[in-house]
Amino acid sequence: MKITFYGVCGSSPSITKDLPNIKHTACVAVETDDCLIIFDAGSGIINLGNALTDVAKPILLFFSHFHYDHIIGLPYFSPLYDPNHNITIIYPDIKKIKSILPKIFDSDFFPISYSQLPKEMPVKTPDFCSNFNVSVTSYNLNHPGGCYGYRLNHHKNSLIYATDNQLDSKNITPFIDSFKDCDVLIHDCYFFNESQENLKTWGHTFLPDLVSLCFKANIHHLIPFHYKPDISKEYLSNMITYLDSHISKNKSSLRYTFPYDDLTIHL
Numbered sequence: 634m635k636i637t638f639y640g641v642c643g644s645s646p647s648i649t650k651d652l653p654n655i656k657h658t659a660c661v662a663v664e665t666d667d668c669l670i671i672f673d674a675g676s677g678i679i680n681l682g683n684a685l686t687d688v689a690k691p692i693l694l695f696f697s698h699f700h701y702d703h704i705i706g707l708p709y710f711s712p713l714y715d716p717n718h719n720i721t722i723i724y725p726d727i728k729k730i731k732s733i734l735p736k737i738f739d740s741d742f743f744p745i746s747y748s749q750l751p752k753e754m755p756v757k758t759p760d761f762c763s764n765f766n767v768s769v770t771s772y773n774l775n776h777p778g779g780c781y782g783y784r785l786n787h788h789k790n791s792l793i794y795a796t797d798n799q800l801d802s803k804n805i806t807p808f809i810d811s812f813k814d815c816d817v818l819i820h821d822c823y824f825f826n827e828s829q830e831n832l833k834t835w836g837h838t839f840l841p842d843l844v845s846l847c848f849k850a851n852i853h854h855l856i857p858f859h860y861k862p863d864i865s866k867e868y869l870s871n872m873i874t875y876l877d878s879h880i881s882k883n884k885s886s887l888r889y890t891f892p893y894d895d896l897t898i899h900l
Contacts, residue, residue: 634787634900635664636817638892640677643797643823643837643859644702651866654893658702659796659859661819665787668693668765672783672794672819674707677894682711685718692720693762694754697796698780699733708743716752725771725781727756759783772811774798776836784815790900792817796859799835800842809850817900818847819892822857825872840872844879847887855889856898 640646640657647656658675668691671678692712697703712718724730734756738747759769762785772782775798782795793812798821800808812818823837840857847855857872869891880887890898 634785634790634792636792636819636898636900637662637664637681638677638896639681639894640673640675640706641858641860641892641894642675642702642862642864643821645862646676647860647862647864649863649865652864652869652893654895655860655864656894658705659697660706661794661858663785663792664690665765665767667691668762668767670762670767670785671695673697673703673796674710675702675704676706678706679709679711680894682709682713685712688712688715688717688719691765692718693723693765694720695723695759695783695794696730697774697782697794698776698778699737700778700797703796704737707737708745713750713754718752720752720754721761722754722756723759723761723769724756725758727758730756770811772808775800775804777834780836784811790817791815792900793819795820797821797836798838799833800838800846801833805842805846805849808846812846812850812852814851815853817854817856817898818850818852819856819858820846821859822872823859823861825868825875840875844876844887848883848885852887855887856892857889858892 640660657677659673660677661672663670671694735747762769768786770784774780780797784793821838824839
């Protein structure tokens, strides 16, 4: 699997000037020999669409949920307007997503209606991915309005995409069980060490809780994701220092990568 990050921010595109490679909102592409899997359609999906040249490879477009930062790029995803592309929408709740998609293209927000797209996109549950030698498990995440995470198993490799998920002492155990022994965990890390008192309902994870999960679940490679839009170079440096210190202290073999737009990782 080849994993490419086209957007790694949450809430809005980054407003930070000292991290020019961290700009767009959530969009991650996972390419196999049989298909291109896309997680979310944040602003990063615009650059992804412009980079696609292989119209023969099927596209499986997953949505975690429908907050603006995860759908804002969808109307500008150029393959939607090329009928040569084969795009399938993947989401566990078929009824819900069929009601959501036309709203995204409503004339109050965008000039082209969903029915005017040149080719209808079928909507399938994650089981559909087995046609492409990918096994997918979906998880309910802890986020206002609901959110899905996904675990992909392809050959002997496993990857979890779990954006917009708030870990805490009350809910961490089920996630430890679900995420156990994953090769690559892409997980929400909106906060570092801010006071949690006023942020309990935001639906985002703090780095210390995420690190604790990784140690207990035997995660092999952590990719903190969905940064807050005002993340700074100093803030990111402090998170790296924290991770290095706790990995050393716990004598852990955990690897980590802080992603940025256009980063590619091979699994």
